[in-house]
Amino acid sequence: MSDHKNKVEDKHNYGVCVIDIGSPRLGNIGWSLIDGQTEKEWSGDQLDQLFPLIPEILDRQGLLLGLEAPLFVPLRSNLLHATKARKGEERRPWSAGAGAQVLAMNLPIMVYILEKFMDCGKELLFLLEEKKFFGSPKQVLIFEALVSGSDKGESHIADAQIMAKYCHQFSKNHLLPTSILEEEQGVRFFNLAAAALLKCGATHDISTLGLPAPIYKPS
Numbered sequence: 001m002s003d004h005k006n007k008v009e010d011k012h013n014y015g016v017c018v019i020d021i022g023s024p025r026l027g028n029i030g031w032s033l034i035d036g037q038t039e040k041e042w043s044g045d046q047l048d049q050l051f052p053l054i055p056e057i058l059d060r061q062g063l064l065l066g067l068e069a070p071l072f073v074p075l076r077s078n079l080l081h082a083t084k085a086r087k088g089e090e091r092r093p094w095s096a097g098a099g100a101q102v103l104a105m106n107l108p109i110m111v112y113i114l115e116k117f118m119d120c121g122k123e124l125l126f127l128l129e130e131k132k133f134f135g136s137p138k139q140v141l142i143f144e145a146l147v148s149g150s151d152k153g154e155s156h157i158a159d160a161q162i163m164a165k166y167c168h169q170f171s172k173n174h175l176l177p178t179s180i181l182e183e184e185q186g187v188r189f190f191n192l193a194a195a196a197l198l199k200c201g202a203t204h205d206i207s208t209l210g211l212p213a214p215i216y217k218p219s
Contacts, residue, residue, distance in 0.1 A: 013037055013171040014135040015057045018066040018145050018163040019047070019113065020156040021106045029109075030156030032164040036061050036135075036171045041164075043157050047113075055120040062135040064167055064176075066145035067113070067193075068159065069106035070094035071213045075188040088182035088215070092148065103192070110196045118202060126202050128194060128211050130176055142193050143214040146180070151218045166218040179214040 013036030022028025024047065031050050032043040035057055042053055057063060073094060074086050085093030093099065117124060117140065126140050127133050133141040145163045153159050170177050194208035 013174065014062040014064060014133075014139075014141075016064045016066070016164045016167040016171060017050070017054070017057075018160040018167075019050075019068065020145075020147070020160045021067055021069040021102050021109055022156060023105065024109070028156055030158070030160045032157065032160035033057070034164050034168045034171075036168065039168075041161075043161055045157055048116075051116040051119070054117060058120060058124065058138055058140070060137055062133060062137065062139035062141065064141050064143060064171075065113075065117075066143045066163055066167070066216065067106060067110060068145040068147055068163070069102040069110075070099050071106075071142070071144040071193040072189045072191040072211070073103075074184070075190055077186065086181060086215075087184040087187075088180040089146075107192065107196070110193065111199055114196055114200045114202060118200060124202070126197055128191065128208055128213050130179070130214055133176070135171075135174065141176075141214070143179075143216050146215055146217040148217075162218055163216070167216060176214075177216045180217050181212055181215045 015034060015036040017033045020030040027045060029047055030045050033053055034041050037060060076082060083095035124138050124140060126142060128142055133139055147159045147163050153162050167177055189210055189212045191209050191211050193213055194211060197203045
């Protein structure tokens, strides 16, 4: 549903932040951050160590924020297809065991993350549509990170790093990755990231609840 050939029309490369979602209590979170201009990298498994790094990044460039959890679900008129995979998602759908579990885990964690980002300044602009992202300072494009199968690393940190480095290659050329989500006639969406943004007061536009989000998968 997106075209990676669309240029990010800003003179700066954008930064990339990816968070592998899991249980904080069990230590199943990993994060990776790459500065699009200096190419400096940070990573860790303590989420609160990430947030102090964000303001300086966003003062100079836009940021892709990837969460490794389903961020939106399809709405179909046929009830028997309610939990069917989103087109382009391949064999294991968002509603399968691991996907459904991390979707639920991510609901409170995502709100926590967004509120911490909002502490960086009220002027932040959170986006769910690629066409509105220009790589400008204070812009944050939220995407769903899908690191699965042979793409996966040996730890939660490694998974976050794999996704961040994949996106960073596109940043170098002022491009965005290609979303794997494909057009499906008649399907609507319920966007959980949009619901979290509304809950946090980061947006008041309820129409965003019906948007999909980009899904990026390393290839």
